Amino acid sequence: MPKKTWIISSLSLPLLFTFSLSGCANPYATNPEESEVDQKATVEKNSPQSVTVSAETPPVPANVTAKKQTEMVTTSINAFTNQLYSQLNLKKENLFLSPYSVATALAMTYVGAEATTKTQMAQTLQFGTANTPDILLGFSGLQKSFVRIDANYELNITNHLWVQKGTSLVADFTEQLGDAEIAVPKTANFQKEPEIARTQINDHIAEQTRQKIKDLLTPGLVTSNTRLVLTNAIYFKGKWQTPFNKASTEEQDFLKLDNTSIKVPTMYQKGQFRYFSDNDAQLIELPYQSSEGNPGLSMVVLLPQKNENFEATEKKLSHYLQKLAKNDSPVEIMVFLPRFKLESAFQLQEPLKKMGMEDAFDPAKANFKGMIKDEKLAISAVVHKAFIEVNEEGSEAAAATAVVTSRGMSPTFRANHPFIFWIKDNSTGTILFLGKVLEPNK
Numbered sequence: 001m002p003k004k005t006w007i008i009s010s011l012s013l014p015l016l017f018t019f020s021l022s023g024c025a026n027p028y029a030t031n032p033e034e035s036e037v038d039q040k041a042t043v044e045k046n047s048p049q050s051v052t053v054s055a056e057t058p059p060v061p062a063n064v065t066a067k068k069q070t071e072m073v074t075t076s077i078n079a080f081t082n083q084l085y086s087q088l089n090l091k092k093e094n095l096f097l098s099p100y101s102v103a104t105a106l107a108m109t110y111v112g113a114e115a116t117t118k119t120q121m122a123q124t125l126q127f128g129t130a131n132t133p134d135i136l137l138g139f140s141g142l143q144k145s146f147v148r149i150d151a152n153y154e155l156n157i158t159n160h161l162w163v164q165k166g167t168s169l170v171a172d173f174t175e176q177l178g179d180a181e182i183a184v185p186k187t188a189n190f191q192k193e194p195e196i197a198r199t200q201i202n203d204h205i206a207e208q209t210r211q212k213i214k215d216l217l218t219p220g221l222v223t224s225n226t227r228l229v230l231t232n233a234i235y236f237k238g239k240w241q242t243p244f245n246k247a248s249t250e251e252q253d254f255l256k257l258d259n260t261s262i263k264v265p266t267m268y269q270k271g272q273f274r275y276f277s278d279n280d281a282q283l284i285e286l287p288y289q290s291s292e293g294n295p296g297l298s299m300v301v302l303l304p305q306k307n308e309n310f311e312a313t314e315k316k317l318s319h320y321l322q323k324l325a326k327n328d329s330p331v332e333i334m335v336f337l338p339r340f341k342l343e344s345a346f347q348l349q350e351p352l353k354k355m356g357m358e359d360a361f362d363p364a365k366a367n368f369k370g371m372i373k374d375e376k377l378a379i380s381a382v383v384h385k386a387f388i389e390v391n392e393e394g395s396e397a398a399a400a401t402a403v404v405t406s407r408g409m410s411p412t413f414r415a416n417h418p419f420i421f422w423i424k425d426n427s428t429g430t431i432l433f434l435g436k437v438l439e440p441n442k
Helices: 066-088 099-110 115-124 132-146 171-179 194-208 307-315 317-321 349-354
Strands: 011-023 042-044 095-097 154-164 168-170 184-188 226-238 250-255 261-277 281-287 297-304 331-338 340-347 377-390 412-414 419-425 431-437
Touching: 066 095, 066 099, 066 132, 066 317, 066 349, 066 431, 095 099, 095 340, 095 377, 099 115, 099 132, 099 154, 099 226, 099 377, 099 431, 132 154, 132 171, 132 419, 154 194, 168 171, 184 194, 194 226, 226 377, 226 431, 250 331, 281 331, 297 307, 297 412, 307 317, 340 349, 340 431, 349 377, 377 431
Parallel strands: 042 168, 154 184, 331 412
Antiparallel strands: 011 226, 011 377, 095 431, 154 226, 250 261, 261 281, 261 331, 281 297, 297 419, 340 377, 419 431
16 A cells, blocks of 8 residues: 655644554464565465555445544544543643544454453544444544645644464455555564564654654564554644744743742734633634645643642543534634643553553453454564654744634733643544643653
8 A cells, every 4th residue: 555645734743553462372473574564464364475555445424424434533532632631641741642543443443342342442542333334434534634734734644453473364355444544564572573563663753753752662572472563643733823933932931830030031923813711711723834725733731720720631631632623713813832842752552551451451351353363362562652843933924814703802812821732633523632731841
Protein backbone atom coordinates (compact mmCIF):
# COMPACT_ATOMS: atom_id res chain seq x y z
CA MET A 1 0.00 0.00 0.00
CA PRO A 2 1.49 3.36 -0.91
CA LYS A 3 2.50 5.66 1.87
CA LYS A 4 0.09 8.52 2.47
CA THR A 5 1.17 12.02 3.24
CA TRP A 6 -1.41 14.34 4.74
CA ILE A 7 -1.23 18.02 5.31
CA ILE A 8 -2.66 20.51 7.94
CA SER A 9 -1.58 23.75 9.94
CA SER A 10 0.31 25.70 12.86
CA LEU A 11 2.76 23.99 15.24
CA SER A 12 5.04 21.06 15.07
CA LEU A 13 4.12 17.74 16.66
CA PRO A 14 5.18 14.22 15.86
CA LEU A 15 4.05 11.27 17.90
CA LEU A 16 3.66 7.55 17.73
CA PHE A 17 2.20 4.46 19.36
CA THR A 18 3.71 0.97 19.39
CA PHE A 19 2.02 -2.26 20.40
CA SER A 20 3.96 -5.48 20.96
CA LEU A 21 2.67 -9.03 21.24
CA SER A 22 4.94 -11.69 22.70
CA GLY A 23 4.66 -15.41 22.06
CA CYS A 24 4.23 -17.54 25.14
CA ALA A 25 4.85 -20.98 23.65
CA ASN A 26 5.86 -22.94 20.52
CA PRO A 27 8.65 -21.06 18.69
CA TYR A 28 8.04 -20.26 15.03
CA ALA A 29 9.89 -22.03 12.29
CA THR A 30 12.05 -19.42 10.61
CA ASN A 31 14.54 -19.46 7.80
CA PRO A 32 17.95 -18.36 9.09
CA GLU A 33 18.92 -17.31 5.56
CA GLU A 34 16.27 -14.57 5.59
CA SER A 35 17.48 -11.18 6.77
CA GLU A 36 15.53 -8.48 4.92
CA VAL A 37 13.00 -6.61 7.03
CA ASP A 38 10.74 -5.88 4.06
CA GLN A 39 9.86 -9.50 3.27
CA LYS A 40 6.14 -10.23 3.49
CA ALA A 41 4.55 -12.38 6.15
CA THR A 42 2.59 -15.43 5.08
CA VAL A 43 -1.14 -15.76 5.60
CA GLU A 44 -2.83 -18.83 6.99
CA LYS A 45 -5.65 -20.03 4.74
CA ASN A 46 -5.71 -23.34 2.84
CA SER A 47 -1.99 -22.90 2.38
CA PRO A 48 0.52 -20.09 3.09
CA GLN A 49 0.35 -17.19 0.67
CA SER A 50 1.68 -13.66 0.37
CA VAL A 51 -0.05 -10.84 2.19
CA THR A 52 -1.74 -8.52 -0.26
CA VAL A 53 -3.16 -5.15 0.67
CA SER A 54 -6.19 -4.17 -1.35
CA ALA A 55 -6.47 -0.64 -2.65
CA GLU A 56 -10.25 -0.86 -2.57
CA THR A 57 -12.51 -0.67 0.45
CA PRO A 58 -15.22 -3.37 0.52
CA PRO A 59 -18.80 -2.20 -0.04
CA VAL A 60 -20.56 -0.72 2.98
CA PRO A 61 -23.56 -2.70 4.24
CA ALA A 62 -26.80 -1.09 3.11
CA ASN A 63 -27.95 -0.46 6.68
CA VAL A 64 -24.78 1.32 7.77
CA THR A 65 -23.61 4.37 5.82
CA ALA A 66 -19.99 5.50 5.62
CA LYS A 67 -20.95 8.69 7.45
CA LYS A 68 -22.45 6.71 10.33
CA GLN A 69 -19.31 4.57 10.51
CA THR A 70 -17.00 7.58 10.83
CA GLU A 71 -19.36 9.27 13.29
CA MET A 72 -19.40 6.11 15.41
CA VAL A 73 -15.61 5.89 15.45
CA THR A 74 -15.26 9.61 16.22
CA THR A 75 -17.63 9.22 19.17
CA SER A 76 -15.70 6.20 20.45
CA ILE A 77 -12.30 7.90 20.08
CA ASN A 78 -13.47 11.02 21.92
CA ALA A 79 -14.98 8.93 24.75
CA PHE A 80 -11.77 6.86 24.90
CA THR A 81 -9.80 10.13 25.04
CA ASN A 82 -11.55 11.20 28.22
CA GLN A 83 -11.07 7.80 29.89
CA LEU A 84 -7.39 7.52 28.95
CA TYR A 85 -6.65 11.06 30.11
CA SER A 86 -8.26 10.31 33.48
CA GLN A 87 -5.76 7.44 33.91
CA LEU A 88 -2.71 9.42 32.81
CA ASN A 89 -3.33 12.75 34.53
CA LEU A 90 -2.55 11.48 38.02
CA LYS A 91 1.01 12.80 37.91
CA LYS A 92 1.52 16.50 38.47
CA GLU A 93 3.54 17.05 35.32
CA ASN A 94 3.16 18.11 31.70
CA LEU A 95 1.41 15.59 29.48
CA PHE A 96 0.96 15.12 25.74
CA LEU A 97 -0.39 12.18 23.74
CA SER A 98 -2.43 11.21 20.72
CA PRO A 99 -5.52 9.27 21.82
CA TYR A 100 -6.36 8.89 18.13
CA SER A 101 -3.01 7.19 17.58
CA VAL A 102 -3.48 4.87 20.56
CA ALA A 103 -7.03 3.99 19.51
CA THR A 104 -5.95 3.27 15.92
CA ALA A 105 -3.19 0.85 16.96
CA LEU A 106 -5.47 -0.86 19.49
CA ALA A 107 -8.19 -1.15 16.85
CA MET A 108 -5.75 -3.02 14.60
CA THR A 109 -5.12 -5.44 17.46
CA TYR A 110 -8.83 -5.71 18.24
CA VAL A 111 -9.39 -7.27 14.81
CA GLY A 112 -7.36 -10.33 15.90
CA ALA A 113 -8.87 -10.65 19.39
CA GLU A 114 -11.52 -13.23 20.24
CA ALA A 115 -13.90 -14.17 23.08
CA THR A 116 -13.54 -12.25 26.38
CA THR A 117 -10.37 -10.51 25.21
CA LYS A 118 -12.33 -8.94 22.35
CA THR A 119 -15.27 -8.01 24.59
CA GLN A 120 -12.99 -6.22 27.06
CA MET A 121 -11.18 -4.37 24.29
CA ALA A 122 -14.51 -3.25 22.79
CA GLN A 123 -15.55 -1.86 26.17
CA THR A 124 -12.22 -0.10 26.72
CA LEU A 125 -12.26 1.41 23.22
CA GLN A 126 -15.90 2.46 23.64
CA PHE A 127 -17.01 0.51 20.54
CA GLY A 128 -20.36 -0.49 22.00
CA THR A 129 -22.13 -3.10 19.88
CA ALA A 130 -20.57 -2.07 16.54
CA ASN A 131 -19.26 -4.94 14.42
CA THR A 132 -15.61 -5.22 13.41
CA PRO A 133 -16.06 -4.39 9.68
CA ASP A 134 -17.95 -1.18 10.54
CA ILE A 135 -15.27 -0.21 13.08
CA LEU A 136 -12.45 -0.71 10.57
CA LEU A 137 -14.31 1.11 7.81
CA GLY A 138 -15.00 3.92 10.28
CA PHE A 139 -11.26 4.29 11.02
CA SER A 140 -10.51 4.03 7.31
CA GLY A 141 -13.11 6.68 6.50
CA LEU A 142 -11.67 9.00 9.13
CA GLN A 143 -8.15 8.64 7.77
CA LYS A 144 -9.34 9.29 4.23
CA SER A 145 -11.22 12.37 5.41
CA PHE A 146 -7.97 13.70 6.87
CA VAL A 147 -6.20 13.28 3.52
CA ARG A 148 -6.60 16.78 2.19
CA ILE A 149 -3.77 17.85 -0.09
CA ASP A 150 -2.84 21.27 1.24
CA ALA A 151 0.46 23.10 0.87
CA ASN A 152 -0.06 24.89 4.20
CA TYR A 153 0.64 21.97 6.48
CA GLU A 154 1.92 18.40 6.70
CA LEU A 155 0.29 15.45 8.44
CA ASN A 156 1.89 12.07 7.87
CA ILE A 157 0.33 8.93 9.38
CA THR A 158 1.60 5.39 8.90
CA ASN A 159 0.55 2.06 10.41
CA HIS A 160 2.64 -1.11 10.22
CA LEU A 161 2.49 -4.72 11.38
CA TRP A 162 5.97 -6.07 12.08
CA VAL A 163 5.66 -9.87 12.01
CA GLN A 164 8.13 -12.60 12.92
CA LYS A 165 9.56 -14.12 9.73
CA GLY A 166 7.93 -17.41 8.88
CA THR A 167 4.77 -16.60 10.83
CA SER A 168 1.43 -17.62 9.33
CA LEU A 169 -1.14 -14.92 10.04
CA VAL A 170 -4.84 -15.70 9.87
CA ALA A 171 -6.05 -14.64 6.42
CA ASP A 172 -9.15 -12.84 7.70
CA PHE A 173 -6.99 -10.66 9.98
CA THR A 174 -4.71 -9.39 7.21
CA GLU A 175 -7.52 -9.13 4.68
CA GLN A 176 -9.67 -6.96 6.94
CA LEU A 177 -6.78 -4.60 7.71
CA GLY A 178 -5.76 -4.55 4.05
CA ASP A 179 -9.26 -3.98 2.70
CA ALA A 180 -9.72 -1.05 5.07
CA GLU A 181 -6.25 0.27 4.10
CA ILE A 182 -5.29 0.45 7.76
CA ALA A 183 -1.83 -1.16 7.93
CA VAL A 184 1.18 -2.24 5.87
CA PRO A 185 2.76 -5.62 6.78
CA LYS A 186 6.53 -6.00 7.26
CA THR A 187 8.65 -8.80 8.69
CA ALA A 188 11.47 -8.85 11.23
CA ASN A 189 13.56 -11.60 12.80
CA PHE A 190 12.64 -11.10 16.46
CA GLN A 191 13.48 -14.68 17.31
CA LYS A 192 17.07 -14.67 16.03
CA GLU A 193 17.99 -10.97 16.07
CA PRO A 194 15.72 -9.08 18.51
CA GLU A 195 18.10 -6.12 18.93
CA ILE A 196 18.49 -5.66 15.18
CA ALA A 197 14.71 -5.83 14.78
CA ARG A 198 14.24 -3.25 17.55
CA THR A 199 16.72 -0.89 15.88
CA GLN A 200 15.06 -1.33 12.49
CA ILE A 201 11.63 -0.45 13.90
CA ASN A 202 13.03 2.54 15.81
CA ASP A 203 14.82 3.82 12.70
CA HIS A 204 11.62 3.54 10.68
CA ILE A 205 9.65 5.47 13.31
CA ALA A 206 12.32 8.17 13.50
CA GLU A 207 12.20 8.58 9.73
CA GLN A 208 8.41 8.82 9.66
CA THR A 209 8.39 11.46 12.42
CA ARG A 210 11.22 13.61 10.98
CA GLN A 211 13.60 12.40 13.73
CA LYS A 212 11.35 13.78 16.48
CA ILE A 213 10.56 10.35 17.95
CA LYS A 214 13.72 8.34 18.55
CA ASP A 215 14.32 5.11 20.46
CA LEU A 216 10.63 4.42 20.98
CA LEU A 217 11.35 0.78 21.78
CA THR A 218 13.87 0.78 24.61
CA PRO A 219 16.31 -2.11 25.19
CA GLY A 220 14.55 -5.17 26.55
CA LEU A 221 11.12 -4.43 25.08
CA VAL A 222 11.79 -6.62 22.04
CA THR A 223 12.93 -10.16 22.86
CA SER A 224 13.26 -13.52 21.14
CA ASN A 225 9.68 -14.24 22.28
CA THR A 226 8.24 -11.22 20.43
CA ARG A 227 6.04 -12.29 17.54
CA LEU A 228 4.17 -9.17 16.42
CA VAL A 229 4.67 -5.42 16.86
CA LEU A 230 2.03 -2.96 15.66
CA THR A 231 3.17 0.63 15.16
CA ASN A 232 1.36 3.86 14.43
CA ALA A 233 3.49 6.92 13.68
CA ILE A 234 2.13 10.46 13.32
CA TYR A 235 3.98 13.61 12.34
CA PHE A 236 2.27 17.00 12.15
CA LYS A 237 3.62 20.43 11.35
CA GLY A 238 1.70 23.51 10.35
CA LYS A 239 1.14 27.20 10.80
CA TRP A 240 -1.39 29.29 12.65
CA GLN A 241 -4.12 30.77 10.51
CA THR A 242 -3.51 33.97 12.45
CA PRO A 243 0.17 33.93 13.49
CA PHE A 244 1.55 35.54 16.62
CA ASN A 245 3.98 38.39 16.07
CA LYS A 246 7.38 37.48 17.55
CA ALA A 247 7.94 41.11 18.44
CA SER A 248 4.98 40.90 20.84
CA THR A 249 6.37 37.92 22.76
CA GLU A 250 7.80 38.81 26.15
CA GLU A 251 8.67 37.23 29.47
CA GLN A 252 5.62 37.13 31.73
CA ASP A 253 4.63 35.44 34.99
CA PHE A 254 3.14 31.93 34.90
CA LEU A 255 1.56 30.65 38.10
CA LYS A 256 2.23 26.96 38.78
CA LEU A 257 -0.14 24.63 40.64
CA ASP A 258 1.76 25.22 43.89
CA ASN A 259 1.16 28.98 43.41
CA THR A 260 4.83 29.74 42.86
CA SER A 261 5.55 31.94 39.87
CA ILE A 262 8.02 31.52 36.99
CA LYS A 263 8.87 33.68 33.97
CA VAL A 264 7.97 32.20 30.57
CA PRO A 265 8.02 33.57 26.98
CA THR A 266 4.39 34.54 26.36
CA MET A 267 2.94 35.19 22.91
CA TYR A 268 0.25 37.81 22.30
CA GLN A 269 -2.23 38.75 19.63
CA LYS A 270 -5.65 40.36 19.32
CA GLY A 271 -7.96 38.77 16.78
CA GLN A 272 -11.20 37.01 15.92
CA PHE A 273 -11.57 33.56 17.51
CA ARG A 274 -14.37 31.24 18.60
CA TYR A 275 -14.62 31.59 22.35
CA PHE A 276 -16.63 30.24 25.28
CA SER A 277 -16.66 31.22 28.94
CA ASP A 278 -18.55 30.11 32.05
CA ASN A 279 -17.99 30.51 35.78
CA ASP A 280 -15.38 27.74 35.83
CA ALA A 281 -13.32 28.00 32.64
CA GLN A 282 -12.58 29.69 29.31
CA LEU A 283 -12.24 27.98 25.94
CA ILE A 284 -10.63 29.38 22.82
CA GLU A 285 -10.20 27.79 19.39
CA LEU A 286 -7.02 28.67 17.47
CA PRO A 287 -7.34 27.41 13.87
CA TYR A 288 -4.43 26.25 11.75
CA GLN A 289 -3.81 27.60 8.29
CA SER A 290 -5.46 25.67 5.43
CA SER A 291 -6.62 26.25 1.88
CA GLU A 292 -10.07 27.56 1.07
CA GLY A 293 -12.65 24.81 1.36
CA ASN A 294 -10.50 22.68 3.69
CA PRO A 295 -11.92 22.64 7.26
CA GLY A 296 -8.42 21.90 8.57
CA LEU A 297 -7.49 21.47 12.23
CA SER A 298 -7.67 23.65 15.30
CA MET A 299 -6.12 23.78 18.73
CA VAL A 300 -8.59 24.30 21.57
CA VAL A 301 -7.23 25.61 24.88
CA LEU A 302 -9.18 25.04 28.11
CA LEU A 303 -8.17 27.49 30.84
CA PRO A 304 -9.63 27.33 34.37
CA GLN A 305 -10.87 30.72 35.57
CA LYS A 306 -8.80 30.25 38.73
CA ASN A 307 -5.56 28.33 39.22
CA GLU A 308 -6.97 26.42 42.21
CA ASN A 309 -9.78 25.09 39.99
CA PHE A 310 -7.49 23.12 37.65
CA GLU A 311 -8.26 19.66 39.06
CA ALA A 312 -12.00 20.38 39.12
CA THR A 313 -11.80 21.48 35.48
CA GLU A 314 -9.93 18.26 34.57
CA LYS A 315 -12.80 16.22 36.00
CA LYS A 316 -15.20 18.07 33.68
CA LEU A 317 -13.06 17.49 30.59
CA SER A 318 -15.74 15.45 28.80
CA HIS A 319 -18.14 18.36 29.27
CA TYR A 320 -15.77 20.80 27.60
CA LEU A 321 -14.41 18.60 24.79
CA GLN A 322 -17.37 19.36 22.51
CA LYS A 323 -18.38 22.71 23.99
CA LEU A 324 -17.51 24.94 21.02
CA ALA A 325 -20.09 24.40 18.28
CA LYS A 326 -19.31 24.80 14.59
CA ASN A 327 -21.81 27.61 14.28
CA ASP A 328 -20.39 29.69 17.14
CA SER A 329 -19.42 33.11 15.78
CA PRO A 330 -15.87 34.39 16.37
CA VAL A 331 -15.42 37.29 18.76
CA GLU A 332 -12.60 39.78 19.11
CA ILE A 333 -10.33 38.66 21.93
CA MET A 334 -6.88 39.36 23.34
CA VAL A 335 -4.88 36.12 23.56
CA PHE A 336 -1.86 35.51 25.79
CA LEU A 337 -0.38 32.02 25.34
CA PRO A 338 3.02 30.76 26.50
CA ARG A 339 5.41 29.13 24.06
CA PHE A 340 5.93 25.52 25.04
CA LYS A 341 7.57 22.29 23.99
CA LEU A 342 6.42 18.96 25.43
CA GLU A 343 7.67 15.41 25.12
CA SER A 344 5.94 12.53 26.87
CA ALA A 345 6.55 8.77 26.95
CA PHE A 346 4.17 6.21 28.38
CA GLN A 347 3.94 2.52 29.15
CA LEU A 348 0.18 2.05 28.79
CA GLN A 349 -0.27 -1.50 30.05
CA GLU A 350 -1.48 -0.56 33.54
CA PRO A 351 -3.77 2.31 32.45
CA LEU A 352 -5.42 0.05 29.87
CA LYS A 353 -5.87 -2.72 32.43
CA LYS A 354 -7.59 -0.26 34.77
CA MET A 355 -9.84 0.74 31.88
CA GLY A 356 -11.02 -2.88 31.64
CA MET A 357 -8.61 -4.48 29.15
CA GLU A 358 -7.15 -7.04 31.56
CA ASP A 359 -7.15 -10.36 29.69
CA ALA A 360 -5.14 -9.04 26.74
CA PHE A 361 -2.06 -8.73 28.98
CA ASP A 362 -2.49 -12.07 30.78
CA PRO A 363 -0.66 -14.97 29.01
CA ALA A 364 -3.10 -17.44 30.59
CA LYS A 365 -6.24 -15.59 29.44
CA ALA A 366 -5.35 -13.59 26.31
CA ASN A 367 -7.02 -14.77 23.13
CA PHE A 368 -5.58 -13.47 19.86
CA LYS A 369 -6.31 -16.54 17.76
CA GLY A 370 -7.80 -14.23 15.16
CA MET A 371 -4.20 -13.15 14.39
CA ILE A 372 -2.14 -16.30 14.82
CA LYS A 373 -3.75 -19.66 15.61
CA ASP A 374 -0.66 -21.70 16.39
CA GLU A 375 0.72 -19.72 19.33
CA LYS A 376 -0.56 -18.45 22.64
CA LEU A 377 -0.08 -14.68 22.47
CA ALA A 378 -0.47 -11.90 25.01
CA ILE A 379 0.31 -8.19 24.81
CA SER A 380 3.72 -7.58 26.36
CA ALA A 381 4.01 -3.81 25.89
CA VAL A 382 1.99 -0.80 24.80
CA VAL A 383 4.37 2.12 24.32
CA HIS A 384 3.43 5.66 23.34
CA LYS A 385 5.74 8.63 22.81
CA ALA A 386 4.70 12.10 21.70
CA PHE A 387 6.29 15.46 20.96
CA ILE A 388 4.81 18.93 20.34
CA GLU A 389 6.23 22.41 19.95
CA VAL A 390 4.03 25.51 19.95
CA ASN A 391 5.43 28.88 18.95
CA GLU A 392 4.62 32.05 17.01
CA GLU A 393 5.50 30.75 13.55
CA GLY A 394 3.12 31.07 10.66
CA SER A 395 2.62 33.02 7.48
CA GLU A 396 0.00 35.77 7.39
CA ALA A 397 -3.50 34.78 6.35
CA ALA A 398 -6.41 36.86 5.13
CA ALA A 399 -8.20 36.33 8.42
CA ALA A 400 -5.29 37.94 10.28
CA THR A 401 -6.30 41.40 9.19
CA ALA A 402 -10.08 41.00 9.43
CA VAL A 403 -11.39 43.04 12.34
CA VAL A 404 -14.99 43.14 13.52
CA THR A 405 -15.56 45.86 16.06
CA SER A 406 -17.74 45.34 19.11
CA ARG A 407 -18.85 47.49 21.97
CA GLY A 408 -16.88 47.57 25.17
CA MET A 409 -13.51 46.02 25.97
CA SER A 410 -12.46 42.81 24.20
CA PRO A 411 -12.42 39.74 26.47
CA THR A 412 -8.98 38.49 27.46
CA PHE A 413 -7.73 34.90 27.31
CA ARG A 414 -4.59 34.95 29.46
CA ALA A 415 -3.05 31.49 29.85
CA ASN A 416 -0.79 32.44 32.75
CA HIS A 417 -1.55 29.31 34.79
CA PRO A 418 -1.93 25.57 33.97
CA PHE A 419 -4.23 24.66 31.10
CA ILE A 420 -5.43 21.73 29.00
CA PHE A 421 -5.37 21.70 25.19
CA TRP A 422 -6.37 19.44 22.33
CA ILE A 423 -6.10 19.40 18.55
CA LYS A 424 -9.16 18.33 16.61
CA ASP A 425 -10.19 17.75 13.03
CA ASN A 426 -12.72 20.49 12.27
CA SER A 427 -14.70 18.42 9.77
CA THR A 428 -15.40 15.37 11.95
CA GLY A 429 -14.67 16.68 15.46
CA THR A 430 -12.18 13.82 16.04
CA ILE A 431 -9.67 14.61 18.79
CA LEU A 432 -6.23 13.78 17.43
CA PHE A 433 -4.00 15.10 20.22
CA LEU A 434 -4.49 16.00 23.89
CA GLY A 435 -2.24 17.49 26.54
CA LYS A 436 -1.86 19.64 29.61
CA VAL A 437 0.71 22.31 30.40
CA LEU A 438 1.60 22.70 34.06
CA GLU A 439 5.00 24.31 33.52
CA PRO A 440 5.81 25.63 30.01
CA ASN A 441 9.59 25.81 30.53
CA LYS A 442 9.95 22.18 31.64
